[in-house]
Amino acid sequence: MRSTPPLKTAAADTPSDTWNPSGGVQFLTVPEELAGQRIDNFLQARLKGVPRSRVYRILRKGEVRVNKGRVKAEYKLAAGDMVRVPPIRAAEQAPAPHAGEQLRQLVHDSILYDDKGLLVINKPAGLAVHGGSGVRLGLIEVLRQMYPQSPFIELVHRLDRDTSGAIMVARKRNVLQHVQAELRGGRIGKSYLALAVGKWPRGRRVVEAPLRKNTLKSGERMVSVHQDGKASETRFQVLERFKAATLLGAEPVTGRTHQIRVHAQFVGCPLAGDSKYTGGEDNRAFRERGLKRLFLHSASVRCTLPDGTDVHVEAPLPTEMQALLKKLRDE
Known part of the structure; x- marks a missing residue:
């Protein structure tokens, strides 16, 4: 309604x-x-x-x-x-910030798929999906400057700023509407790789815990498990166990803000490098191993286009994440 x-x-x-x-x-x-x-x-x-x-x-x-x-x-x-x-007073208007050549090249080199009105980008960690408070330029603004001949460029879904990996962008209105309808119907596949601190509980494959968003006085958004929150579900799979951490595959059934991060924290195994939901001592231990960011990566996306074409795109794991996994295996 x-x-x-x-x-x-x-x-x-x-x-x-x-x-x-x-x-x-x-x-x-x-x-x-x-x-x-x-x-x-x-x-x-x-x-x-x-x-x-x-x-x-x-x-x-x-x-x-x-x-x-x-x-x-x-x-x-x-x-x-x-x-x-x-x-809106003219004084409140400002010229749109211009993406520099280095940023344009970074986004160009991160394109994994571009066909039939759909883009899939391997978004670098640290790049917001759109501009906003404290962020001059996001991925969508850069793409619009890169494709000035395209009258339509919109995000199909979103990724947190600190999360890297595959994200879908529509270059046609009918593609956006179709893929988002597939997303709402649970027919879109989104798979993540995440490194959880500690030992993930054996047999814990699904986390169903309602999530509620809170905005702090500073304007920062935080999410917590709360009985009055929205129903949320994430499926987890243990891929590899280390002495100090567990490599997980994660598939969000619902698409709540910070869902994978908060569900991992709820289980007692927050994600390595997460400045919002992981304790400082745990993060320091992984920084000493060379991790300087959140270990959460959108590894693949799967969807069907309006003409029936099946699209499955994988985003390679960034080199700094691969290096950390090697260190953990050697410990």
Whole structure:
């Protein structure tokens, strides 16, 4: 059920599909081809030059309305929805940051698949998927600058900034809608490699624990297991055991924020290098072994395209992760 109230348009409202940066309050109607797009991405594509942090701020404060109701950033639009956009002063607009040649080359060299409207990128750790508070450029902004001839480039799903590996990006609207529908229906395969601190409990193959997001005063997002949280499930498989850690395969059945990381912590084996959910002493021990990042890698993605093509793409494990595993085997 949709969370917004029924649409009641006042006679004075004059909806359109473009935003005028010099206007006051404006109303944009959602065309059929953009049905299913998140409201934050819809706004970002139209409020050219407005910082992403500003877009999220007007959403949080309720200045943006859909069919006269407040919505969250993850709200998905329907054809015909009316979006109220508040006045945004010219001073709040800023030129979009430009991706340097080195960053463009890094992303170009990380492309694993590019065909039939789908991109699969081996995202480097440390690169956010999109710009936002404290982040000038993300993967999606870099790709849009790399493909200026493409009118449509959107994330199919997301990865945490510190997580590396395969991520899908749609270059066609019908591909985005189709693959996201497959994702919601549980027909998309996403496999991760994770290094858990300590000895993973034998026989523990599934973790079902509800997760709830919390935002600290600093603005940092934290997730915890809570009875009032959203139902969440992760399937784990022990791939290799070491003296101080366990290499796991992980497949999230649901797609909650930080899901694999928090479910591993819940079992008592948080992930190595995780600055949010792993104790400092454990992380120091792995830093001494050369690990300077979260050990979580999106190893492969599997999906079906609208024409029936099966896509299965694997992302090789970064060299620093391979080196750490070798050290653990030698201990």
